[in-house]
Amino acid sequence: MGINKFNPEGYHDPTPHEALTNIMRKEKADKKSAFKPLVYICSPYSGDIEGNVEKARSFCRFALEQNCIPIAPHLMFPQFMDDENLNERELAIFMDIVLMGKCSEVWVLGNIISSGMTREIEVAKKRRQTVRYFNPEYKEVERL
DSSP: OOOOSBOTTSOBOHHHHHHHHHHHHHHHHHHHTOOOOEEEEEOOOSSSHHHHHHHHHHHHHHHHHTTOEEEOHHHHGGGTSOTTSHHHHHHHHHHHHHHHTTOSEEEEESSOOOHHHHHHHHHHHHTTOEEEEEOTTSOEEOOO
């Protein structure tokens, strides 16, 4: 819907047209640059790696659609680190926790909480970060 350049009497009236056009432009720009919080994506990796990676990617997309910036290091670190190597796994979890500290919330996905996820959740709670739980259908659920 455009903004009419004419007043109710039909006369050309550029001042209100220009003012309303500027307001609409600003509203569009504000929506694009609106605050988007960082959220840490906490979901399983090991076990069914291929399936878990796909679920994590989908969960990241869900977070993006909720106007958030998803941080999912378990999608990045395995690209150059070996999850089977205990030293590298511990280093990866350490780096996960560092990145998690930069996030405003921790979002936990699924019905299964792995040992790595448990560690991350415990640290988040000690830091008093908001921890939110979602079922596999991305509905928020209560978790004790």
